[in-house]
Amino acid sequence: MEVLIYLVPMALLLGLTGLAAFMWSLKNGQYDDVQGAAVRVLSDDDIRK
Amino acid sequence: MAETLDLSIYVTRQGDGTAHLDLAIEGIDCAACIDEIEGGLCRLPEILDARLNYTNHRLAVEWRDGAFSPTQVVEELGRLGYRAHPFRAKLVEEEETRRARWLLKCLAVAGFASMNIMLLAVSVWSGNVTDITPETRDFFHWLAALIALPAIAYAGQPFFQSAMSALRNGRTNMDVPIVIGILLALGVSVFETINSAEHTYFDSVVMLLFFLLCGRYLDQAMRRKTRAVAGNLASFRAEVAHRIADNGEIVLMPTAAVKTGDRVLVRPGERIAVDGIVLSGSSDVDESLVTGETAHRAVRADSQVYAGSMNHNGTLTVRVTAAGKGTLLDEVERLLENAAAAKSRYVQLADRVAKIYAPVVHTAAAVTALAWIATGASVHDALLTAIAVLIITCPCALALAVPVVQVVASGALFRAGVFLNAGDAFERLAKVDTIVFDKTGTLTLPTMSVTNAGDVAPGQLEAASRLALSSRHPLAAAVAQMAHDRRPYDAVTEEPGQGVRTIVDGMEMRLGSPAFCGAQDIAEQVASTDPMASVIAFSWGGERSVLLVRQALRPDAAAVVQNLREQGFDCRILSGDRPEAVAPIAAMLGIASWRGGCKPSDKIEALDALKAEGRRVLMVGDGLNDAPALAAAHVSLSPISAADLTQAHADAVFLGDRLKPVQDTIDIARRAHRLMRQNLGIALVYNLIAVPLAFLGFVTPLVAALAMSGSSTLVTLNALRARGRIAEPRSDAAQSHVVPVTQGA
Numbered sequence: 001m002e003v004l005i006y007l008v009p010m011a012l013l014l015g016l017t018g019l020a021a022f023m024w025s026l027k028n029g030q031y032d033d034v035q036g037a038a039v040r041v042l043s044d045d046d047i048r049k
Numbered sequence: 050m051a052e053t054l055d056l057s058i059y060v061t062r063q064g065d066g067t068a069h070l071d072l073a074i075e076g077i078d079c080a081a082c083i084d085e086i087e088g089g090l091c092r093l094p095e096i097l098d099a100r101l102n103y104t105n106h107r108l109a110v111e112w113r114d115g116a117f118s119p120t121q122v123v124e125e126l127g128r129l130g131y132r133a134h135p136f137r138a139k140l141v142e143e144e145e146t147r148r149a150r151w152l153l154k155c156l157a158v159a160g161f162a163s164m165n166i167m168l169l170a171v172s173v174w175s176g177n178v179t180d181i182t183p184e185t186r187d188f189f190h191w192l193a194a195l196i197a198l199p200a201i202a203y204a205g206q207p208f209f210q211s212a213m214s215a216l217r218n219g220r221t222n223m224d225v226p227i228v229i230g231i232l233l234a235l236g237v238s239v240f241e242t243i244n245s246a247e248h249t250y251f252d253s254v255v256m257l258l259f260f261l262l263c264g265r266y267l268d269q270a271m272r273r274k275t276r277a278v279a280g281n282l283a284s285f286r287a288e289v290a291h292r293i294a295d296n297g298e299i300v301l302m303p304t305a306a307v308k309t310g311d312r313v314l315v316r317p318g319e320r321i322a323v324d325g326i327v328l329s330g331s332s333d334v335d336e337s338l339v340t341g342e343t344a345h346r347a348v349r350a351d352s353q354v355y356a357g358s359m360n361h362n363g364t365l366t367v368r369v370t371a372a373g374k375g376t377l378l379d380e381v382e383r384l385l386e387n388a389a390a391a392k393s394r395y396v397q398l399a400d401r402v403a404k405i406y407a408p409v410v411h412t413a414a415a416v417t418a419l420a421w422i423a424t425g426a427s428v429h430d431a432l433l434t435a436i437a438v439l440i441i442t443c444p445c446a447l448a449l450a451v452p453v454v455q456v457v458a459s460g461a462l463f464r465a466g467v468f469l470n471a472g473d474a475f476e477r478l479a480k481v482d483t484i485v486f487d488k489t490g491t492l493t494l495p496t497m498s499v500t501n502a503g504d505v506a507p508g509q510l511e512a513a514s515r516l517a518l519s520s521r522h523p524l525a526a527a528v529a530q531m532a533h534d535r536r537p538y539d540a541v542t543e544e545p546g547q548g549v550r551t552i553v554d555g556m557e558m559r560l561g562s563p564a565f566c567g568a569q570d571i572a573e574q575v576a577s578t579d580p581m582a583s584v585i586a587f588s589w590g591g592e593r594s595v596l597l598v599r600q601a602l603r604p605d606a607a608a609v610v611q612n613l614r615e616q617g618f619d620c621r622i623l624s625g626d627r628p629e630a631v632a633p634i635a636a637m638l639g640i641a642s643w644r645g646g647c648k649p650s651d652k653i654e655a656l657d658a659l660k661a662e663g664r665r666v667l668m669v670g671d672g673l674n675d676a677p678a679l680a681a682a683h684v685s686l687s688p689i690s691a692a693d694l695t696q697a698h699a700d701a702v703f704l705g706d707r708l709k710p711v712q713d714t715i716d717i718a719r720r721a722h723r724l725m726r727q728n729l730g731i732a733l734v735y736n737l738i739a740v741p742l743a744f745l746g747f748v749t750p751l752v753a754a755l756a757m758s759g760s761s762t763l764v765t766l767n768a769l770r771a772r773g774r775i776a777e778p779r780s781d782a783a784q785s786h787v788v789p790v791t792q793g794a
Contacts (some may be wrong), residue, residue, distance in 0.1 A: 001185055008192060012165055019161040026153060036103030039080035 055302040056119040059135035067097055071124060073281040077130040079108050089129045104704045105277045107136060109782040114754045129500040133174040134284040142280055145273045152266045154744035162200030166193045168688040185246055186625045190242040193251040204258055207265060221401035226410055230439045237436050253753045260761045264448035271456045273461065278468050290322040299554035309367055315365045315472060318521030325367035326351060333361030335523065336641040337489045338692055340625045340674045343600065357673060359523050362546045365753065402447065402729060414438045417744050438743040442736055442752055453768035458721035461772055465713040466704040474700040477684040478715060479722030480665045484613060487670035488624035488631055493600040494706060495690035497527035500582060509594045513587040516560045520549045520591050524585050525560065527598045570591040581630055608640045609708040615778050623652050625674045652678040669711055671695060686711060721771050728764045735760040
């Protein structure tokens with residue numbers, strides 16, 4: 001069971017990375033316009049000449 | 050018009066030479082609008098960035114400062130087919146947004162912590178019944194403590210702060226027992242961890258916090274949404290004024306930028322945007338939005354005029370005053386203060402529950418501890434059981450019971466074309482038994498319309514309404530609504546105070562006063578059929594006809610009022626208009642108890658009398674004179690066309706030409722209130738089952754986790770029923786009827 005000594009902290013680290021990613025996206029304003037984000041994905045302005 | 054609107058006060062300049070403007074956009078209804086607006090604006094040279102927020106319909110534009118004026122942005126958007134209104138976020142709204150973000154951060158931390166601790170806890174639970182070694186269990190418990198302590202220190206802040214401020218003011222609220230429960234459970238868990246015990250409650254505490262934060266966040270999200278909508282509506286309605294500069298030049302600017310002492314020009318057919326004293330000119334003004342009185346008042350030099358009045362036939366120069374002493378506004382404001390102070394603070398359902406809840410829970414925990422000690426258990430076991438009682442009773446389901454229903458029900462209201470101003474309005478709306486309507490602008494439409502269209506030859510009517518397009522007179526505007534062909538005639542000349550004329554097919558066409566059109570004889574005859582209506586005459590060659598213009602009832606007013614009365618509501622009318630004008634409306638709607646000629650103070654007296662009878666009154670009104678009554682009533686509604694001050698004091702605002710939203714609002718609020726009580730009932734039943742179990746010592750952390758998440762899910766699912774049957778699509782109410790009252794632009 002010694003494997004737990006590094007497996008569990010690793011799992012925690014992964015979780016913390018997820019939390020950090022969420023905090024970053026929140027700070028980045030990605031939750032300011034959730035409805036807009038849902039419809040913008042359909043627009044194809046990235047292939048505009 | 051050649052004149053342009055001066056928007057410079059709305060522009061913010063960053064240090065790096067860019068200018069920034071926020072706009073609220075009307076008419077966004079599909080995803081394609083995003084591309085159209087952003088793409089269209091970015092084609093303008095020197096535009097650095099245009100970003101539309103689809104959620105709250107706001108557009109942020111940045112451009113190189115000095116390249117062009119902000120007005121060009123608004124004009125370009127107009128060309129694209131969208132009305133844009135400059136917008137400045139209110140401080141309250143920014144504060145709400147900041148708080149919502151903070152709660153979301155706390156929620157994220159609590160979510161992360163509860164998931165990871167649950168991972169450890171489930172391992173311990175399954176290990177306890179199999180072969181976990183005490184060393185591994187301790188290791189897991191220490192890890193859980195390591196996650197839980199900082200997570201709770203961070204994510205618990207909203208509760209700690211609220212509980213502290215309540216205690217400092219010598220009160221208690223729902224957060225006090227929550228904080229006590231959290232801290233005790235946390236302390237015991239740490240103690241148990243140090244002593245290598247089998248059970249800790251870290252997972253319960255963090256999960257509890259997570260559910261509580263969900264409730265808080267939903268509550269906050271709803272408040273923020275209503276604020277954003279209210280902010281947009283306010284900017285749609287932002288009015289403009291023609292300010293006369295010192296050098297005599299006339300500048301069109303937003304009313305917000307006009308200062309006391311400025312001189313403002315008001316042309317015929319414009320709404321007066323400021324309170325002031327007439328310096329020169331004379332005219333008739335329609336003050337129906339201010340006093341409810343539909344007869345016009347003559348004003349001349351030194352007369353007082355009020356914002357919201359419609360100027361009819363003469364040009365006025367007005368000096369802007371702040372609310373003067375002894376004026377109507379002064380009285381309205383004084384009454385408002387009194388009404389707001391006298392309004393007994395309504396105690397919300399959840400707060401009332403909280404008041405009983407805290408002592409009951411703490412007594413239960415204390416009794417548990419004493420009972421266990423009395424029956425010979427060790428102090429350690431007794432304390433542990435008492436804390437299990439505290440944790441199991443912590444109001445998870447209770448915290449979600451009300452906010453989730455509020456969020457779902459306000460969504461349902463939104464679809465019915467109603468915007469809530471106050472989150473606690475549901476409970477007050479649900480208890481209403483008497484409905485008091487204002488007449489002008491509430492039961493009737495805020496704009497005039499032609500009532501005898503059927504008596505006039507269709508060709509004449511079409512010609513008259515097309516000619517009316519060229520006039521700025523308010524009566525002509527009512528006639529112009531009837532025009533199918535929206536192109537005005539060429540070469541129309543307006544005779545001030547008389548009417549408009551032009552030559553069509555070689556014959557002179559006139560629209561205006563009966564004398565102007567030579568139709569006094571017909572006018573007298575037609576006017577006798579409806580003495581309350583205003584008369585407007587039309588002549589084309591030898592043909593003459595007379596149109597009657599008056600405020601018409603909202604199309605579904607009769608049906609809605611009848612429906613409400615059948616449901617057992619006592620409907621009444623309190624109007625500021627003359628009794629002769631109120632009587633026919635009351636008769637048409639079948640309302641027996643009505644009063645006309647009410648001053649604002651009379652309305653409050655009438656409401657107080659109803660209150661003294663033990664009735665709960667819903668006041669529906671739009672005029673400035675209704676604002677104190679709206680504040681004094683148990684709960685209040687306003688149509689979107691209402692005066693600004695009035696809207697601010699209404700608990701909810703409804704859109705559109707119909708009265709149906711009033712009924713929808715009551716129905717939805719009643720359903721929501723029923724669900725809130727059901728939810729509280731579910732939470733109570735849960736406690737009735739869980740507390741005895743905890744008292745007897747059967748509640749392990751596993752049972753606590755199952756019970757808490759189970760009851761929270763049940764309450765949330767029940768709340769979703771507040772959505773109700775999806776009513777017939779009402780997208781029309783949500784969009785097309787937002788008629789901005791921007792004048793003169």
